[in-house]
Amino acid sequence: MANSKILVPVDGSTSSLIAEETAAKIAKNTGATITVLHVMKEIRLGYSLPQNIQDEILGHIEQEAVKITNEAKAIFMEEGIPVDSKIESLYDPAESILKLSKDYDLIVMGAHGENEKDTYALGSVTKKVMRYSKRPILITKKVSALSNLLVCVDGSKSSIRALRYGVKLAKKIGSAITLLNVQEKRIFEAAPEIVKDLGENILSEAMKVAGRTRLRINKKLEFGVPSDVIVEVAEKGNYDLIIVGSRGLGKVKRFLLGSVSDDVSYKAKCSVLIVPAKA
Numbered sequence: 001m002a003n004s005k006i007l008v009p010v011d012g013s014t015s016s017l018i019a020e021e022t023a024a025k026i027a028k029n030t031g032a033t034i035t036v037l038h039v040m041k042e043i044r045l046g047y048s049l050p051q052n053i054q055d056e057i058l059g060h061i062e063q064e065a066v067k068i069t070n071e072a073k074a075i076f077m078e079e080g081i082p083v084d085s086k087i088e089s090l091y092d093p094a095e096s097i098l099k100l101s102k103d104y105d106l107i108v109m110g111a112h113g114e115n116e117k118d119t120y121a122l123g124s125v126t127k128k129v130m131r132y133s134k135r136p137i138l139i140t141k142k143v144s145a146l147s148n149l150l151v152c153v154d155g156s157k158s159s160i161r162a163l164r165y166g167v168k169l170a171k172k173i174g175s176a177i178t179l180l181n182v183q184e185k186r187i188f189e190a191a192p193e194i195v196k197d198l199g200e201n202i203l204s205e206a207m208k209v210a211g212r213t214r215l216r217i218n219k220k221l222e223f224g225v226p227s228d229v230i231v232e233v234a235e236k237g238n239y240d241l242i243i244v245g246s247r248g249l250g251k252v253k254r255f256l257l258g259s260v261s262d263d264v265s266y267k268a269k270c271s272v273l274i275v276p277a278k279a
Contacts, residue, residue, distance in 0.1 A: 004032040004105035009097050009129075011038065012068040015110030019140045020075050022271065023108040026138075026146070027081045029172045034083040036072040037100060039093035040065050062087075094128035101129075107137040122266055130265060130274060136165060138273045139265055144240035149175045151243045152182070152230055152260075153206040158245025160209055162275035166243040167210050169273075175240075176216040179206045180233055182226040196221070227263030234270055242268055246276045 008023045010016045020036075027034055040061050069085040076083035090096040101107050112123030122130070122139070130137055151166040153159045163179070170177050181199045188195040199221040210217055222229045234242050244261045265272045 004030060005103070006032045006034050006106045006108055007037055007097070007101050007104040008034055008072070009037045009039065009093070009107070009109045009125075010068055010072040011110075012064075012071070013110060013112075015112050015123075015140070016072070017110075018143050019108050019110040019138075020072050021143055022138065022140045022146070024076055024079050024081060025173070026106075026108070026169070027076070028079050029174075030169075032081075032105070034076050034081055035100075035104070036069050036076075036083060036085040037097065038065050038069045038072075038085070038087050039096045040087065040089045092128075094125045094132075097125070097129050098132055101133060101135050104135060107133060107135055109137065109139065111139050111141050131262070133274075134276055136273060136275045138241075138271060140271045141269060142271065144271065146173050146240050147175050148237070148239050149177045149241050149243060150180055150230070150234050150237065150239040151177055151206075152180050152226075152245070152264075153202055154181060154226075154245075155202045155205065156245060156277075158275065158277035160206075160245075161277060162243050162245040162273075163206055163209055165275045166273070167213065167215065169243075170215050171213065176218070177210075178218040178220055178237070178239070179203055179210075180220045180222065180230065181206075182222050182224060182229045185223045185225070188223045195223075226260050227267065230260070230264050231267045231269075234268055239270055241271045241273055243273045243275065246274050 006023050006027055008019055010020065023034060026032060065087045069087060073083050073085055088096045109126060111126055126139060149166055149170055151163050153163055166177060181202045183195045183199045203219045203221060222233060230242060242264060244264055246261050261274050
């Protein structure tokens with residue numbers, strides 16, 4: 001993760017501030033550089049205004065954009081982290097974030113914008129970026145030390161990539177890791193020994209991927225609805241971050257079209273890092 005580039009979309013909200021603080025912690029421990037991005041949402045009126053009024057409104061929006069980016073940059077500058085900023089103007093902020101993110105290694109963004117009040121819910125911009133991003137995206141929900149990571153593994157290429165990403169991050173930050181595999185309860189009830197062996201094998205293979213390390217790595221095998229169990233384990237274990245692949249195995253393979261990562265992102269009360277199968 002050395003020399004990596006992190007994109008941090010900001011909008012002046014509390015959720016955005018949490019993202020900034022999380023990105024600062026990662027950057028300080030990994031040597032990453034930061035780009036703060038603010039997207040000024042274009043205002044489209046169904047009627048025309050006098051030019052002087054339009055200019056006044058635009059001037060106010062631009063001043064606010066500069067204020068937001070400068071305040072965000074100050075957080076990183078205080079920590080001695082290399083940071084620059086970009087201000088874009090687009091009707092769809094998610095499109096701007098996705099377009100710019102192609103040049104970055106990680107996106108760190110708040111769960112929702114300034115107008116959304118649910119602490120843990122995902123805003124519309126975050127949802128769209130999460131679903132279409134080809135880069136790892138860390139959705140922040142609360143400030144944490146990132147000292148206790150829950151890495152979800154199912155044997156898929158995406159989960160292996162997520163595991164490798166999680167191990168690299170943990171090594172830099174000094175985090176503990178728990179590897180979690182969840183087997184469907186109804187399949188377990190039909191063939192308990194076979195399904196238990198399958199889960200244990202997946203966890204054993206994941207340990208091999210993690211390799212020999214000084215990291216403290218635990219294993220956990222659970223049964224139930226994957227997304228529900230992941231969120232429950234994360235909450236009960238006071239984990240700071242859930243790391244999950246954006247695509248899992250499909251049908252017998254269970255994890256269909258990334259639905260687990262979607263569900264976990266919506267339901268989790270801690271931050272979630274989604275790692276795509278391919279970047």
